[in-house]
Every structure is written in structure tokens, then in C-alpha cells.
Amino acid sequence: MSNNNIDIVKVIQSKLGDKVQIQLGQLGTAAINVSNGLHREVLKAMLEADEKTGLTAISGVDLGTTLGVLYHVHTSNAFVTIRAEVPKDNPKIQTIVDLIPGAAFHEYEVSDLLGVIFVGNELKGHLVLSENWPEGIYPLRKDVKATEVKLSPAPEEEKAPDIGKLVKIIIGPQHPALLEPEKFAVTVDGEIVTKVEPRIGYVHRGIEKASESRTYVQDVYLVERICGICNACHAYGFVAAVEKILKTQVPERAKYLRVVTLELNRLHSHLLTLGHAGLEIGYETLFQYFWRDREPIMDLIELTSGNRVYASLMTIGGVRRDIKDVDVPKIKTTLEDLRKKIPFYRQVYENEPSIKARMRNVGRLSREDAIKLCVVGPVARGSGYDIDVRKDDPYEAYGEIPFNKIVYKEGDTWARMNVRMDEVEESINIIQYALDHMPKGPFRIDVPRNVIAGESISRNEAPRGELFYYVKSNGTANPERVKVRTPTFANIPSFLQTAIGENIADVPPNFVSLDPCFSCTDR
């Protein structure tokens, strides 16, 4: 990329240097404090300078008399946080949806949970809270007491729609294609989808709020419960953010052990999705094969962490368990066995005529749209948008391990699944390399229980895409604010766009190619 050398901070400084306050090295490459309204100017400058500018997340923070609105923006080589504040009694701020269309969902979430009004993109109803949530109570504000929340009676359920020319098919909250509860009202004209209306929040557990009343150590295990599949990534995201506030240097061996855990996570997640896609297109044999081969990986997770599903391996200051030398050959042979099967699966995905018929040219997302909608992970890489946090912003031992960034240009369901197929092999390589080059030494260090006041962010590449954590501490044993932006939350807007105009039968394969995880989305 030619524009990889742009120093985005210098661009902002030259354009708006006198109006904004730049703090280098904070919250990514730099934190930029702006007064109300100027955040749009900064974003415009960034969008002009770098085409790969996209929004990662918007964090809302209760600062006492004001509400902080933090725009976390990534560019091709930097990560910038734009910090704006709005008064609590008049929490209005200009929307950025016209600049970055993918920001709509992020703004809705901040509106719903903190009551910030984004002028030009106001939230009607609720995004994650239930329909009978009382007006004017915003759960993430500090002055809310649980006793004040009085739920009104549950609203009437939607009546079954009339059977006319347009049929509204409700996919979810209970539906065989969605293994988790979320609702998509799909309007079809014959067999063609004309409209998709999402409703998320069915499994909203308030983990962000709950983590504010628990200690940091407890929170590691709480955030791990956000998602069963990418659990290690969630624990790592939180741990890494806290370590940045503490300025802890993790031992070298712990860095490699973390990489092994995270990659095992990715392996079993990708195998799960590749098989699940088979189920969605009625290819049960493929599903059974993939899930059979996923089982040994689950055994490896049990071998390395003691638990089959929740690894619970990450801890602030390192990892909790070491990998024994006697176990290394077993891990290696299991991975080699899996590697031998990959050519067969790749051939199935590339050449099987019925898979090609169902996945080729389904759910097409162009590179431009991928950038505009701020998609992440395999969805972005399947559209030729080459973002991978492991390469772009290396964490732990990823900077020292050679591996390839998998990018496909087709942008359809087939490409997204093939990105995952190739990443399975890359993951095996990474784990093998990490096991071969594992440094000796301690695997954890002790850290203070109370975290000094400060704030930090962490990014890591979960199986489904970039996972973002923002942690703010106030010097006590409990964090002040924990913000989680999960990959599926960022990817849902792309589905709403690509499903329109396609056949109703294309909805399941298209949707599963995002590898949607709703317990992640809702938190």
C-alpha cells in the first residue's frame, strides 16, 4: 500500500493543530481531545488522508457532570481516539453517519445505554434494552440505581402478518438457522428479500455494567463469559488493557503461551463455522466431517488449559498454567493430523459444484462498502480489505512469528469461508512455530490488585475479527468503565446491506459467513 507511511497525527496537527489537543501515545497512537462538534473535522481530515480510515468503536463514559464520547478510529497504520464531551443535561452531539455509514449501530448503542443523542441519527425505540425499559434511565450512567428501574408491562407481540404479495418472515428469536436468540424480520416478495429489520438484545446480560462492580481479577472471568467460542480472546482483551494501564511487562514465555491459546481458539472457531455453513446449505455430511475433526482441537484446549471450553488461562501478568514439555509432541501430532485433512476440505470448498452454486456470488460485499461499513475479520479480508490486527498492530508474540495475511478479492460468501479455510492452516503453522520457539522462564508475574488510575485500549484479532476493549480505572479495586466492541456487532450492518435483493434461500449461507455470535453482540 502506498499510503502506509502517512503519519496521520501530523496530518491532523497541520490541519487542526491549534483547535485540538493531541496526547501522543495514549489510547492507541494518539488521543485527540476536541470540543463539541470538532470531532467531525478531525474525522474528515483523516478520511481525506487515508482511504482505510474506519471506525472501530464508540465508547461512552460517565464523567460526572459530562458524558465522554470516545471515537476509536483505525487507519492503515495508526489507531486514534477522538475524545469529545457533552454536558449531561443536554447530551447532544453531531452524528458521523454521513462520514462513516458503519457508525450507525455504534451510535445507537451509546444512545441506548448512556442517553447521548446523536443529532441526525436519533435512536427510535431501543437497540439492546428491552422494549419495556423505562424512559430516561440509562444503565451505564453512574447515578442509576437498580431499585429505580421499574419495567412497564411487556408490549404486545407482533401479530402474525397477513399472507399477501409481501410476506414477512421472522427469522428468530427462535429459529433453526440461528442457534442464538436474535430477531431478523425479513420481508420477501416471492422469494426475493426486500427488507431486513434487525432486533438485537435478546441476550443482553449487562456485562459491561456488571464488571464495574467486580474486582479486576473477577472481571477476567466475567468477560470471558461474553462468548463461549472466542472466550480466550475476550479474557486476553481485558487482561491486555489492564496490563497497559499497569505498564506491566509480561514474561516472554507467557507471550508465546498466549499465542498458542488464542490460535487454538481460532482453530476450533473456524472449524465450527466451516461445518456450520455446510448445515445451512443442507450439506449435512460436510458439517459432520468438520465437527468430527474439531473434536481433537477441543481435546488440545483441555490438555493445555484443563478446560474443554472456557480456557480460563489468561490472567493479569501472564497465564495461569504452563504447557508441559511432555505434552508438546501430542499437540504437534494432533495438529499434523488436522493439517493432512486440509487439502481435502479445501478441494471440497473450491470444487464441489453444489457448494459453488450456493456460495458463489452470494452476499457480495465490495471493498469500498467493506471499508465504509467498517467490517472486520474474515468478512473484511474476504472482500479484499486487508486488515488483520495480528499484522497491523502486532501484540504478544505475533510480531516475531512468520505467517500470512489471508485476503480474497471476491467478496462473496465463498471467499469468506475460504479465508477461514486458509487461516486454519496458518493457525496450525503459528502454533507449531510458537511451540518450537517457546522461550524458557516464568510464565506469570505478580501484579498489584489495585490498578492505578488511567485508561487504555486493547485490540486483538478474535476468530471473527477485531475485538476491542477499552478500560478506565480510578485507582480502586474495581474498574470505572469497561467497553467491549465485539466483531459481530461491527459485521451485522454488512449483512443488512448484502441480503437485499437476494433470494430468501441465500440468507442463511450469507449470514453464517459472518460467523455471527449474538452473545458477543449483546454482551
Place this chain on the structure above:
Amino acid sequence: MIDIWLILRILIFPGFAFILLLTLFCDWIERKLEARIQNRVGPLVAGPAGLFQPLADFIKLLTKEDIEPRDAKKTVFKFAPLVAFTIMVFAICFLPIDGASVLSTGGFSGDLIVILTFSTVASFLLFLSGWASANPYGTISSARVLTQFLGYDIPLFLIALTPAFIVGSLSIFNIASGFTLASGQLVPIILLAPWAFVLFIITMQAELEKDPFDVPDAESELVGGVCTEFTGAKLAFLHLTRDVQIVFGSALVVELFLGGPYGPVFFGVPAFWYSLWFVLKLLAVVIITEYITTLFARLRIDQVLTANWKILLPAAILSLMLTVILVHWVYPLV
């Protein structure tokens, strides 16, 4: 005068009870085969190697609560599954199973057309059952059932005519007996027109709504398809209708192409050997179709229709033309 043997034939062998047992056995074979191909074990608990599992499932469904949606068209909703099942069994009664049909006749001229019509009517009743259930999934699934069987009935009829042309008769008995060579020997149609056999198997796969043509009950889009609102005994009969349909389709392949129940008789009564050959040939066809099912993903409805109108229909017409040429100029020579 009531003929007691005729009643026994209708009720027990080769009539109702035999067809029912054969259906459940074919279901077990399918499930076991599919499971083994997919690295699973399949039915295991009820009976030796899970042999009684289909029967257990059927009885279990019969005992379940029977719920009718408020908006459903009650009469159609109630009777469509039962009538569909009855018609399917009735259609099988016309096929020669132990050398004669269930009604112990030698059939009549043109019964092939009657049998094919019965299968269409049964499909239509499946469509009605989904349409009457007042459920969007059922409605869309019904529309797909209709689109699919209307499309695939044409090539099915055309290809079914290939053996009829070769034998020169529309009677299923004559077709099942095979073609008489110049030497006086009878040979099954598959040896004379193997291409038609392949085409017929593919079309049958679509008629029976099996992968890769099972769009009407694509559970990832349409939940249970036409069965979505059905529970209890009605659901049991819908499932049974599907299974009987599979037996019927396979039996039709046996009758049209594989020489029906006829085969060598070694000793004793011919009826025993004929039944045995019939069942063995039927199982061979069931295994072939189930093997195809496990190998493919489900196509989309528009792809299914494209496959019908652009590939199968022209192929069926070509097959018929080729047959006419062969019947006139080539087969009389062999």
C-alpha cells in the same frame, strides 16, 4: 362372495402391512447409511442395531399432543396428511410385487399413467397441507412444493415413457417383464436404455424432494417446511407419507428399469422369489438415492428450476427421440 385370500393380500401381504414394514425398513436403511457416511453410528437403541427406531419414532409421534392453529383451514389441515398417505399406499398396490399386484390382477392397459397420476395427487395434497396451516414458513414451502413438482412431473412422465416405448405397452406388468429379444429372452430395460435410468433417478430425486433438490423443507430457511404447524398423529402421517413416497419412487424405478419383481426362481413358490428380488432391487435403488443425498448440498429454488427446464426437460425429450429411433431401427435387430 368375499374372497378371504384377497382380503389377506390387501391387508397383510403384499398389501398394507408389508408396505408399511418395507417403508420403515427402508427408513432405517437410509438413516443407517447416511449416518455411516457421515461418521456417525445412526439408530442404535431400539431393537437390534436400532432396527425398530423408525417404528418407535412413529409411535412416539402418535402419542404426542395434537395442536391445530386457530387460523388453519381445519378440514384440509386434518385430512390432507391422511389422504396423502392413503393415496401413496394405494398407488403401490398397483405395482407387481410378488409377480402380481396387490389386487391379484395382471393390471390393465395404461395403469402406468394412473400410478404416475396418483403420485402427483399425493404431492398436491402435501402442498395443500402446508397451505392450510396458515403459517408463513408452511406457505412458502408449499409454494416451493408446487413449483417443484409441476416442473419435474413433465420430465418424469417423459422419461417414464421411454420403457413404455421400448416394450410397446403402457401396462406396468408388460414393462416390468422386460423387452423380448429376438432370441425370445426377456431383458430389463436398463440394459437397453441406461441413460434413461440415470435421468429417471435424478428426476426421482427431485420428485421425492431429496438433496440436492430438497428446497421445500430447507430447515435453515423454512423451519419445518410444510410440516411446521403439524404435531402428533398428523405429523406422524406426514413423515410416513414422505417415507412411503420414497418407497414408491424406488419401486417405480425397479418396475420400469430393473425388471420388476422378476428374476430366477430356484425352487418352491415363485411368489417368494419374486418378493425377494423385488425387495433387494428396491433396496439397491434406495441406497443409490440416499448416497446421492449425502453427497450434495441443497440447491436454491431458482437453480432447481433452471436444472429442470434447461437440462432435464431437453434431456428427457432427447431420450425419448433416441428411444423412438432405437425402437424402430436398432432393437429389432438384437
